[in-house]
Structure formats: structure tokens, C-alpha cells
Amino acid sequence: MRHFISIADLRREEALEVLATAEHMAQTQSRAIRKLPTLVGTTVVNLFFEDSTRTRISFEAAAKRLSADVINFSAKGSSISKGESLKDTALTLQAMGADAVVVRSGSAGAAHLLAHAGWIDQPIVNAGDGAHEHPTQAMLDAFTMRRHLRPGDPHADLDGLHVVIVGDVLHSRVARSNVLLLTLLGARVTLVAPPALVPVGATGWPCEISYDLDEALAAGPDAVMMLRVQHERMIGGGFFPTAGEYSRRYGLSAARAASLPAHTIVMHPGPMNRGFEIAGSVADSPRSVIVEQVASGVFVRMAVLYHLLATDAREAPREN
């Protein structure tokens, strides 16, 4: 792996290898001293054109636990909020000597462009690009599912699991990356959304599409993933008439959660709109793994940084 841009680029074995490494990282994080010297002397730049405190902190924690130096380059108050182009920013980072760049952008394809435009040589990690992909989020979701639904097997895939993903699929990079990764690992995925929030071309995706949450939940899925719904965009954009109508049809209420099999886990990439797409009591219930997803995020991102940075293919293999 040279970059970590999209799940679409990933082979099944690569995905499983990253997950196995993430398990290893998780193990090290229960030790007395959690900091590993692995990436000492390297510099990871967090280039965030879009505000996202939780993703940035997660990458920052991951890099620091591996002893990398971290430079945060965020939109607010920096040159990138003053209209500096991605290209100029990339050239700056190249000149500064970054060893890897973690990029978050509202523009689909930004990470791909950074990796392939020839402006910068370093490995690029996509921390979310527009509505395209958010591959580390999908990895952490798969990691969390595996721990709960395939416990004790750090090499398991997700074969035979059924995952229901609910909400604003149209604008969701989380949904796109998850559909690709979960199916790559053998799971069956059902997307549930109001028709206007399903992309017109989603018929080509390797998943089922439903407009009826109750019907999807009645199938007894192993995991239910609620997507964040952005009020402003949704109601202003006319995607559904009112928040109430959305919540009644597509919100994960306590009653709906109670209808699920005992083993079913509930997930949410955060930040949540409590009481809108998910009831507060469901988010706080024992079947909710939402807080654990955050911890998984650090392990998975450590694994990704490790695979991208702890290697230099130009050198010959070591002898014993």
C-alpha cells in the first residue's frame, strides 16, 4: 500500500492485514506504557480543509502513540482558509518534509488528487473527501463489528453478517466506504433511506436498497449503523418535509431497537443528532458500540499509518 485513499482500491487481503495490525495495536494499548517507538523521527501532517475535531484528534492520537511528530494544518486561521490552493499547500508540505499527509476535504477526490497529481511524493491518507469515501471510518466500523460479532478471531472476515445502514446515503462518504468494505469482507449490506437520499446510480452498488426501516430491521440484522443526517441541508434541500417525519420513518427509536435480536449491535459514526436519527436511550444502551468505535478508530489509524510509513520498498529485505 502506497496510499490509503479509497476502499475501492483495496484488496481483501490488504483489508484483513490492516485489521490484524489494528488488533495488534489494540493489544499494545492496554499496556502500562502505550507509546510505541515505531515511527519515531517521522512527521505526520493532518491537513484538514474541513472542520472535524474527532477525526483529527483520532489521527493525532494514532500518530503520537506511534511516536510520530504531528503537525496540524487546519482550515481555520491558516493559509488554506485564505484561498491557498491544494496544490500550493501540497508544495509547502513537501518542502517542510512531511513524511505522510492525512487529508480531509469537502471535495470528492481531494486525497486522490494529492496522491497522484505529482505535487507531493509522500503517502496520503484519506480522512474523508466530500461524499466520496472515508476509508478509515469503514475500517474502524469493520474492526468494531468483528470484535463483537466474530469475537476472539483476529483473522476473521465478516462472511455471513448482515449490516443495515440507515440515513442520508446520498451525501455519505461513510456509507460508500462501508458498502465497499463490508461486502469485500463478505457481509451483506442493506441501505435504508428515503428515496431522495439514495443516489440515482446506487443501483450499481453491491448491496440491497430499502425504503422501509421496519422491514429491514425485521430481517434481524447483526449490526445497524445509523448515519448522521444534517438537518440544515436536508430540510433546506427539500429531501424530506420535516424532521419529525424523517425521525418517525427512519429514526432508530427505543421501540425499534427493542425489536432487534439480542446480539445486534448499534453503531453511529458520530457526531450524533440524539433524538433525531437515533434515540438517546438507544445510543446509551448496552447494544450501542458507539463509544467503542472511537477507540477502534485510533487502533485502525495506527495500523494504517504503520503500513504506510514503516516501510520503504526501495531498500532490500533484511537478513536475520
Next chain:
Amino acid sequence: MRTEPVTSDARTEPPAPLLIRGGRPYGEGVQDVLVRDGRIAAIGADLEAPADAEVIDAEGCIVLPGLVDLHTHLREPGGEEAETVETGTRAAARGGFTAVHAMANTTPVADTAGVVEQVALRGDSAGWCAVRPVGAVTVGLAGERLAELDAMANSRARVRVFSDDGKCVHDPVLMRRALEYVKSFDGVIAQHAQDPRLTDGAQMHEGLVSAELGLAGWPAVAEESIIARDVLLAQHVGSRLHVCHLSTAGSVDIVRWAKQRGIAVTAEVTPHHLLLTDENVRQFDAVFKVNPPLRTAADVEAVREGLADGTIDIVATDHAPHPADAKDREWDQAAMGMTGLETALSLVQSTMVDPGRISWRDVARVLSEAPARIGRDEDQGRPLAVGEPAHLLVWDPRPVRVSDPSEHASQGRNSPFAGLELPGANRLTLLAGRATVRDGAVVER
């Protein structure tokens, strides 16, 4: 038959007579063509070269009337960092064009007689091809009130084509009035068919690929619904309508239906919509960002079919140069548009002629005669006949070269065909008997 000398540039003396030897007019039988005093002086087998004539060996080449582009963005005034009348018309000449229609979305907008006259004057003084300004339909392209169409029509620029290209005249009442208004001087409204509400923030064709890439979709229906409305309006008021850069299978169907009903509609397709698809977007390279967007393979097939059966009247380039910075960006922040003048005929040859879907005779129609007729350009798109103005192209269809935008005369380097093997080479472009291009190179004066 007219016999007076034709010159586009009073500064130069009429060039020496020129005998184009062994070429095939319209790709048909071999005929020599003698050019003298800016006109075709003789056509026939084995013509004798006058003593003072230059002889061009055109064996194996196609002789066509000079190409006419109904849809060119020369960017001047206001966009000189992207293109100027000088560089854009040099590019046109390299592409085999002897006339271009310069779109109105400049700064200031070409919505007054003053601006269109200025553009026409720049074209005349550059002298690489005729420049026919297109006038804006609405003031400032704002889509709110009609520009002074009559003043532009009766200016020295004699504007006949009006377009808000880049923007759609989406208000149905305004569109109706514009169609009615241009009847008095035999003008035409060239519509950029794009429903603005259905394409708010649109980034690419809405379909399988946009769903995967998470880019906001530009649905085919946003184009087709406007075309459907406009052909009905044109029928209702009895006016001429021209559809710019038609791009979808549904649009072809609607135009075909309208023509069957006798509606005075003409339509154009761009070279890039004859070849490229939304699959090209997958690498997020903004050189493939264009409006209307690249569609699906099925749409490409439909527009080829429409061009072959005459539903689509012409090929027009929508040549849209941009500075590098406007393209070296994230997809959603990059400018829309592609250059096209210098690759247009190669594209038409490879997508339409070489596969046998149209003949070189048809090429003369779709790239010269019909666009000149739609633009009411009496001096262009003329037959290859004795006494006609010598706006000619000698095209060698045999060479195949890897397209390299750095060789283009256009300032724009945003050609989506970079690196593709393209057939054909421009041996000679004649503008009123004077060579503007020889063997692909602009002839400096």
C-alpha cells in the same frame, strides 16, 4: 458568379496562384483545384499550373471547404489569461477552420453593439480566420431581460446567433420573447440547455459513476426538459432554435421528434461528447470536467447515431480554454471546459469517418456548410466550385500522432485528448486564398 478578388486582410497583396494537385474534393474523385485572387479559379483533372503558381502536392489528401465553428470561446475581452482572439484564431486555423463564432460570455459580456463590433474587429486584424461574434440573449447573461439584439444584428458585426451559453435562458417567457424577437432579422437563439434548479452544484453526469464518486449529479433530464420546452416554444412562435452541445440520448430523441414535426430546430454535438464518457471522471482529473458533462457510453452511441442520420446538424467545438490554475484543483473547484479547435477534425475522423458512419462529404456538411448556414455566414461553408471564395482545407487522413497539447496554438492546455493517438493532419488551410497553416504550422506574416 462573383469574380472580384476576396481578401480578408487589406494589408497584404493577393498571394500567388496556388494549384492543389491530386487531392480529393469532399473525399470523392481526384481533382486539381486552382486558386487565384482569393477564389477557386478552376477545378478539374490534371489542371495545368500557371507559370507563377505554387503547386501543392495533395495526393491522398481530402479537400474540404474551410471549417466553420459555431461555438468557440475566444475569451477576449476579459479572459486574456486563458485565450485571446489572436491565439484562439491561430488555433482555429491549425484545426482547419476559416471561421469561428465567438461566444458572448466575455467580460464585459458581448451584449451590446460596441462589444461585438470590437470582437469582430479584433478578428479581422488578427486575420487567421473570420470571427463572427455571438451576441448575448440577455443583459449580462443574467437571464432577466433581453439585450439589444437588434442593435447587435444591425451593427457592423451583423450578429445572427444569440446565446447566453454557459447559462441557460431558463425563464420560459424570456425564451419565448427572444425566439420571437430574432425573427425580424433572421436570427437564431442558440440555447445552452440546462435547467439551473436541477443542476444546482452539479459536478458530473448523474448516474452510476457519480453515485460511486459522491459527486453531485447533472441529470440528463435537466438538458432534455429544456430542449423539449424550447422546441415546443419554437414551434409555437415559428422561430429558429439551435441547441448547443447536445449530449444525451434523450436529447437526440427529442430533436428527432421535433424535426419530424417540421420544427425549425438545429442541433450541435461537440467532438468530446462523440468520444469521452463519465468513466473518464474516475481519476478526478479536472481536464475531463465540462458542461454539459461527459455522459455514458450509451449517450455517446446515441449522439454518433444522431450525427450520422442528420438529427444532429453540426459538430461544434465548444472550445473552452482555461489557465492551468483553473484546472489544477479539486474537481468541484475546477473550471468547466475543454479546448477543441485543434483536435476537432481528428476526433470526427476517428469517431465517425474511419468507422464508416459518415463520409467526408458529410464532414463538409456538419463542420462547414451547416454551421455557416445556421450562423447566416454567407461567405463561409461555400461549395467547392469555380468562383467561390477559396476558404479551403487540405487534410491528410493518413498520419496518426499522439496528441500533445503543448504543441497547440491555443493558450489553453486543457485538452482531454492529450496522449491519445489521433488520426489526420492539416496540410493546408487557405483563408481567401492565403495560406494560414502549412503542414500543421501557422504561417507567420
Next chain:
Amino acid sequence: MTSNDPALGAGAERSRVLGPEEIRRALTRIAHEILESDHGAEDLVLLGIPHRGVPLARRLAELIARAEGRNEGGDLDSLHGALDITMYRDDLRHNPTRAPSPTRIPPAGIDGRTVVLVDDVLYSGRTVRAALDALSAIGRPAAVRLAVLVDRGHRELPIRADHVGKNLPTSRSERVHVQLAETDGTDAVDIVRPAPAGEARA
């Protein structure tokens, strides 16, 4: 004896240094040395360094348990474990990424106990240095010792083994190839000499 060792090319020469019986004897001797130096197995933890150190640690644990007259089943797991050092290497950026192996520490931990690090080959000493770092992140042993099956010399760090199965003088161009029944199906230690440059290319 010649072989087609893919790492060294055709014409590489391989010679057997230790066979199964010699390996068994070497490990038995090391087990007794450990017991003697530590006055019994009470506070002993054997941690193998992946990959081949792990089965070696297990074999030593079995030998020690037998020598102590312990039951081989139950408390054997409290005597040995595995210590992955991948994340502590100082050469990661110069080598292809390796997937980390599990670290397994006996339930009682290592604090205050004597840890014996077990590896197949001692060479530059960098692996052992990484293991000492990895160990310090897990706990604070009373003492750390090092047992290796083969010491081939060429140390780059001030590190020496406490228990050595076989001292094996080598040149840097040679490779020491350890095979164990658990990982490779057979017990053997070979030295592989690369073919002369011209021949290897043939």
C-alpha cells in the same frame, strides 16, 4: 551441497550445521543452564521473539518443567510466552512492512520475575535491543537474560547472550537458515553461502 535458494540465486551453497538431535541436545543444555543460574523455575518467564523464538521458548519451557518434575499440562502456559518486537524495530523504514505477531504474556505478568528472551539467531543485536524496549513497555522484570540457538557474531550493539546453543563463526555474506518442526516441518540449522556473483546471475 548446493540449492536453489531464491534469496541467494542458483548455485548458492548450503551446509548443515545442526541436525534435529544436535538441536535437542543444545536446548536441553540451555534449559539446565537456565535452571542452574536461576536456582529453580519459580519466577521464570521465557519469552520467545517471533517467529522462531516462540516455539523455542515453548520447547525450553517443556524441558524446564520436565527437569523440575512438573506436570507438563497446566502451568506450562505460565512459564512461556511471546514478545513481538515489530513496533520497536529501528529498521522499519528500511524494510518491507511486516505484519506484527501477537504478544502473549503469562497471566502473572513479568514484574519482579526473571525474563529469558529466546531467539533463534543472535546477529547484530538490534532485535534484542528492540525486545528490551518492548519489554519495558510491558513491565519491570527483576532480571532479563538472553538465550539463543545460534550466535553468529557481527554484533553492532553491546549485547551478549547468556545461553548459546552453538557459536557459529560466519561471514556477513552468509545466511544462517534455521528451520524448526513447528514452523518449517523439520529441525535444522544451515549456513547458506551465496554463489559467486557471475554464477548467481546465470
